[in-house]
Amino acid sequence: GQQLNQSPQSMFIQEGEDVSMNCTSSSIFNTWLWYKQDPGEGPVLLIALYKAGELTSNGRLTAQFGITRKDSFLNISASIPSDVGIYFCAGQLSGATNKLIFGTGTLLAVQP
Amino acid sequence: KAGVTQTPRYLIKTRGQQVTLSCSPISGHRSVSWYQQTPGQGLQFLFEYFSETQRNKGNFPGRFSGRQFSNSRSEMNVSTLELGDSALYLCASSFGGMSADTQYFGPGTRLTVL
Numbered sequence: 001g002q003q004l005n006q007s008p009q010s011m012f013i014q015e016g017e018d019v020s021m022n023c024t025s026s027s028i029f030n031t032w033l034w035y036k037q038d039p040g041e042g043p044v045l046l047i048a049l050y051k052a053g054e055l056t057s058n059g060r061l062t063a064q065f066g067i068t069r070k071d072s073f074l075n076i077s078a079s080i081p082s083d084v085g086i087y088f089c090a091g092q093l094s095g096a097t098n099k100l101i102f103g104t105g106t107l108l109a110v111q112p
Numbered sequence: 113k114a115g116v117t118q119t120p121r122y123l124i125k126t127r128g129q130q131v132t133l134s135c136s137p138i139s140g141h142r143s144v145s146w147y148q149q150t151p152g153q154g155l156q157f158l159f160e161y162f163s164e165t166q167r168n169k170g171n172f173p174g175r176f177s178g179r180q181f182s183n184s185r186s187e188m189n190v191s192t193l194e195l196g197d198s199a200l201y202l203c204a205s206s207f208g209g210m211s212a213d214t215q216y217f218g219p220g221t222r223l224t225v226l
Contacts, residue, residue, distance in 0.1 A: 043217045099157050100157060
């Protein structure tokens with residue numbers, strides 16, 4: 001199945017550090033979404049991006065929709081232990097409403 | 113406002129059996145999408161239903177099917193189960209608009225095929 005290239009695959013950081021992860025695609029997307037998933041649970045929406053170049057924040061999280069519409073990044077500032085989890089990007093193609101293509105995921109571990 | 117609910121949360125079946133999973137969307141949402149999550153393939157789109165009609169379909173065999181009821185609740189069925197069907201099955205609901213429509217996920221059903 002199709003998956004977006006997401007990097008890094010995993011990150012092990014100290015509490016208080018900033019984190020950055022990104023997703024790239026060979027396809028142009030109309031929408032980029034960032035989700036966080038805890039073990040055994042469904043993904044929880046963090047940030048939604050709808051326009052190329054858009055920069056959106058949600059608390060300590062900031063995400064951007066790439067100008068080419070083929071990439072997106074997510075930054076987490078001043079990480080805390082509850083940020084631990086798997087982060088997924090997801091893109092939505094034009095004309096394929098609600099058919100999300102997900103990234104491979106970034107596992108984030110935060111050491112207190 | 114209640115979130116997306118899925119039942120059952122856990123299921124164990126044997127090869128060759130069939131299984132039906134249920135999803136109740138957020139009130140007011142008319143679109144329900146289903147995804148399969150496995151360690152090897154990640155999150156893969158199965159299909160989407162909107163107003164009782166399948167609107168999008170992923171690349172899965174015909175053993176995977178679904179339906180949606182008039183109250184927007186959805187079921188997916190997997191027939192003739194294979195070991196590789198073991199996965200977390202997630203459903204997501206949204207209003208179903210043609211653009212900028214945000215999906216919210218349920219907790220998933222963990223299916224184990226023995």
